[in-house]
Amino acid sequence: MKALVWHKPNDIRCEQVPDPKIEDSRDAIVKVTACAICGSDLHLLDGFMPGMKSGDIMGHEFMGEVMEVGAGARADLKVGDRIVVPFTINCGECIQCLRGNFSVCERSNRNADLASKAFGRTTAGLFGYTHLTGGYPGGQAEYVRVPFADKTQIKIPKGSLTDEQVLFLGDIFPTGWQAAVQCDIQPTDTVAIWGAGPVGQMAIRSAVLLGARQVICIDRVPERLAMAEAGGAIPINFEKESVIERLDELTAGRGPEKCIDSVGMEAHATGTIDALYDRAKQAVMLESDRPHVLREMAYLCQAAGTLSVPGVYGGLIDKFPIGMIMNKGLTIRTGQTHVKRWTDDLLRRIEEGQIDPSFVITHTASLEEGPGLYKTFRDKEDGCIKVVLKP
Template sequence: MKAVTWHGRNDIRTTEVPDARIEDERDVVIRVTASGICGSDLHIMTGAAPAMRHGDVIGHEPMGVVEEVGSAVTRLAKGDRVVVPFTLACGRCFFCASTRFSLCDNTNPNAEMAQKQMGHTPSGMLGYTHMLGGYAGGQAEALRVPFADRTGPIKVPEDLSDDRVVLLSDIFPTGYMAAENCDIQEGETVAVWGCGPVAQFVMQSAWMLGAGRVIAIDRVPERLEMARTHGRAETIDFSQEDVYERLQEMTGGRGPDCCVDGVGAENHAGGLVADTLEDAKTALHLGSDRPNVLNEIIRCCRKGGKVSCPGVYFGKVDLAWGAAMNKGLQFKMGQTHVQRYLEPLMQKVVDGEIDPSFVITHHASLDEAPAAYDRFKNKTDGCIKVVLTP
């Protein structure tokens, strides 16, 4: 079958790989009908994500039609149209029982590798490094989905298009959980660093959860415009004005109540010199996680404020921890417990409360994927979100 594969730093190809097949009684195999390119896929593309191997199939935002069903799976049947969460969950362990699905104990076959790096392993994830299981991803004609018997894919109402539901696989739940982690009180000000796809859903979700004001920070004109029009946000272009000074002015010197890092490891808030140094570190495998956004958030957030971090990081970050401690900041972060949010967010789509497809600017075939990755990475042609259609 055809799939999008990784072959080294900035080397994404469309190649032929072995067909997806049932490997365990708890598996299903789906024929992929849509699969997003995520901002965190760019970390893979640029070599920032550890434990990738030549020829790995990537992608973790898939949906499609069930083609094969393992003998232990009774909740799905051949022909069901489903959306697939990127986090894998057994549905049986301590963490799954408390709906913290991205911390599942039993879905990472390479748990020892993750334990050496982190102390404990998070859940396995589709298409995202061997440290998190080495599972083939969903930018392919077909996908094996493990642990589908209790949690995982959910059925899609037939009257909803792929574009309206495919983003439930990751970025809509990720944005919602990021906003939820802010514990937004009615009328509070939420500042969001980044106006990429996840950040757009942070803004949408902040309004759903009672925010009184949303401020969005970026430097890409079309992303800032989407934040203004769809996200109803006030905006700051960090290439044109000082973010700290502007936020102080906008909040009467207090700072935002809630701050969200919607960018992650490869952010570019440090200026040209800092960005060039960080690019060199990545190229030389000396590190990839940039502290710029998190340190700016620590400086900008009001005393006693709340910091949420859905942005992906991989290693050590040099943080202004003394300032965070003395300001009494509260931090919440983590990979998304997607299974917790699938049903309620699907219902919001069904009820017409939100149409997530607003963020999709480009579609491409699998053969066009390498060019689509370049367009997404370089933010050309107004590209904010790409969905691949095998």
């Protein structure tokens, strides 16, 4: 089969690889009908996430048709079922899964010992996302093996919705939703969202659906800010205006009650001392992540407010203002997305027409075009906001 394969930073190729096979009774083999390039895939492209190996298959946002089912999964799945596959692999039976904390499933990471050494405790296995999270082949391929397939799937009614409408249930839609839910949004709240990429766009729509008084989005890419404004956000271009002054103006000098970091470890701040400091330390491997957005959110958030962090961080940051956070009484909520906790509700909202997540798609292409579109997406060329690939 064809798949997008990581070889080294900035080297992803479309290649022929062996077809996946059933390895466990709870497995399923899925023929991929649509997959996407995610913003967190760019951290792998750029070489900032540890644990990648040459030959790893990329991709954690995908859906398709069930072609083969292991004996242990047959009560929940059958050949021909149409499913979206969450990027977080969950067994459905461990203590964390029973609590709904699917992204920290205790059983799905087959490299749990390695993850425990890095994080203190294991997290869930993830598709196409480093050997710290299991080293599972990803979904930017013609076929994929889904472990724990009786639980790691979202069944989609045939014919009722297009792939494009439901594909993002596997990652960016529940990620944006969880980011907003973690804010405990009240009708009087201003929610400020850093980053107008795909997750930021979903967080904007989620904050609007959850009843925020006003939503503000900070970015620098005009087409992304235009999409944010179309979704109900007040745009701030940080290259053209002061984020501090504009937020003070919009909040009567109090700051937003809730702040969301949809950027993560590769913040592209321009002209600030801390951004220059981070880039220098990252270049000599004294810091792995660039936390400009975290610092700015902590500074600008209203006292006793909440910082929600769906943006991916991979390791260590420096000059983190813990004293500011403690003295202002800020709450920080983070985490990979507990996808299955949210998807029944979100699928219903799509079916009822409350939201059509396909609005975020700007590019649709073949798998063979994927390597080039990785770079188009990373470099924000050609108005690229979200890429969908059709294997």
